[in-house]
Amino acid sequence: DMKVTQMPRYLIKRMGENVLLECGQDMSHETMYWYRQDPGLGLQLIYISYDVDSNSEGDIPKGYRVSRKKREHFSLILDSAKTNQTSVYFCASSLSGHSDYTFGSGTRLLVI
Amino acid sequence: QQKVQQSPESLIVPEGGMASLNCTSSDRNVDYFWWYRQHSGKSPKMLMSIFSNGEKEEGRFTVHLNKASLHTSLHIRDSQPSDSALYLCAARAGAKLTFGGGTRLTVRP
Numbered sequence: 001d002m003k004v005t006q007m008p009r010y011l012i013k014r015m016g017e018n019v020l021l022e023c024g025q026d027m028s029h030e031t032m033y034w035y036r037q038d039p040g041l042g043l044q045l046i047y048i049s050y051d052v053d054s055n056s057e058g059d060i061p062k063g064y065r066v067s068r069k070k071r072e073h074f075s076l077i078l079d080s081a082k083t084n085q086t087s088v089y090f091c092a093s094s095l096s097g098h099s100d101y102t103f104g105s106g107t108r109l110l111v112i
Numbered sequence: 113q114q115k116v117q118q119s120p121e122s123l124i125v126p127e128g129g130m131a132s133l134n135c136t137s138s139d140r141n142v143d144y145f146w147w148y149r150q151h152s153g154k155s156p157k158m159l160m161s162i163f164s165n166g167e168k169e170e171g172r173f174t175v176h177l178n179k180a181s182l183h184t185s186l187h188i189r190d191s192q193p194s195d196s197a198l199y200l201c202a203a204r205a206g207a208k209l210t211f212g213g214g215t216r217l218t219v220r221p
C-alpha cells in the first residue's frame with residue numbers, strides 16, 4: 001500500500017530545543033512538501049523539495065529548514081523551537097508537481 | 113503570494129440536504145484545483161480534482177470550475193452525518209499547492 005509515513009506522531013519540546021520531524025514515502029515521488037496546520041485552519045506551505053538537494057521556500061519558511069538527501073526521505077528541522085511553532089505538521093508527496101498529492105498522518109508538535 | 117479564499121467558513125445542513133461550498137484563487141497562473149476532506153484529527157484526503165471548465169460528478173459529489181474567474185465550487189447532495197468535516201480547497205500554480213482556510217461542514221441527523 002503506497003503511503004507517506006511521518007515520525008513521530010506526537011512530540012513535546014521545550015522552547016529553544018531543536019526539533020527534527022521525519023517524513024518518508026515509498027512511491028519514488030520526486031516532489032515532497034511540508035505544511036503546517038493550525039486549529040480549524042487550512043494548510044500553510046513551509047517548504048517544497050523537487051528532488052534530492054533541490055529545495056525551495058514556501059510561504060512561511062522562517063524558523064524552519066529542510067533536508068533531503070534521499071528521494072524517499074524529507075526532514076523538517078526547527079532550530080531553537082518557539083511556542084508559536086506549536087502546530088500540526090503534514091508532509092506530502094507527489095509524482096511530480098503536477099499530479100495528485102498524498103499526505104502523511106501528521107506530527108502534532110507542542111512547544112512549551 | 114497567492115490567496116485561496118473559501119466560503120462560507122462554516123455550514124450546517126440537514127441530513128439528506130445539499131451542501132454548496134465555494135473557492136476562489138487570486139493567482140492567474142493557477143491551472144488545477146483540488147478538493148480535500150479532513151475529518152477531525154486526520155490528514156486531508158483528496159475528494160476530487162478539476163482543471164477544465166465545466167462540471168465533474170462522482171457519486172454524490174459534483175465540482176464546478178470557471179477558469180475565467182478562477183472559481184470552483186463543490187456540491188454534496190444527499191448529505192450524510194459522515195460528511196461532517198473540514199473541506200479544503202487547494203489551487204496549483206506550477207509545483208506549488210496553496211490551500212484555502214477551509215469550510216467546516218456539519219450535517220445534522
